[in-house]
Amino acid sequence: MYWELLRINQTITSEVYSAQLNRSNEKLQKKRPALVNKKGVILQHDNARPHVAKTTLEKLMELKWDALIHLPYSPDLAPTDFHLFLSLSNFLPGKKFGSLEPLKIALGSFFDSKSVGFYSSGICKLTARWEEIIKKDGERRLNFISLYICLVNKNV
Numbered sequence: 001m002y003w004e005l006l007r008i009n010q011t012i013t014s015e016v017y018s019a020q021l022n023r024s025n026e027k028l029q030k031k032r033p034a035l036v037n038k039k040g041v042i043l044q045h046d047n048a049r050p051h052v053a054k055t056t057l058e059k060l061m062e063l064k065w066d067a068l069i070h071l072p073y074s075p076d077l078a079p080t081d082f083h084l085f086l087s088l089s090n091f092l093p094g095k096k097f098g099s100l101e102p103l104k105i106a107l108g109s110f111f112d113s114k115s116v117g118f119y120s121s122g123i124c125k126l127t128a129r130w131e132e133i134i135k136k137d138g139e140r141r142l143n144f145i146s147l148y149i150c151l152v153n154k155n156v
Helices: 014-031 033-039 054-063 079-091 100-113 116-153
Strands: none
Touching: 014 033, 014 054, 079 116
16 A cells, blocks of 8 residues: 655645656555556546646556546545545544654554455445445436546547
């Protein structure tokens, strides 16, 4: 698991995000070269502006990474929201950090304590969540996906 904190008062922009993707790719090259070189990386992120900006899309193409479609206003479909951050929110209560360093240590400890199975189960739950959403609100969301794919194919 690769993670990093932004500097105080730093805003995520497509340039900052692209640099993070580069660093993630470097870490993956070292830890999981077969994933990067043979299977390919599939990135699941939301559609916040820095994630869908031209600079980011170009970076993803350069890295030869695929990105899963993410519907607007759908945190229910983001494993980080329903799986990782839920676990993190259970880890943090009662903890106070007087500076950035103890926070980094605590986060490092949290991420290191999670097994590969923890992260895998979050990804596996995504399929079930997609199926549940399609059953509840399928037509509207499927129409959006169709429109999105059409626009992406036309490079709009």
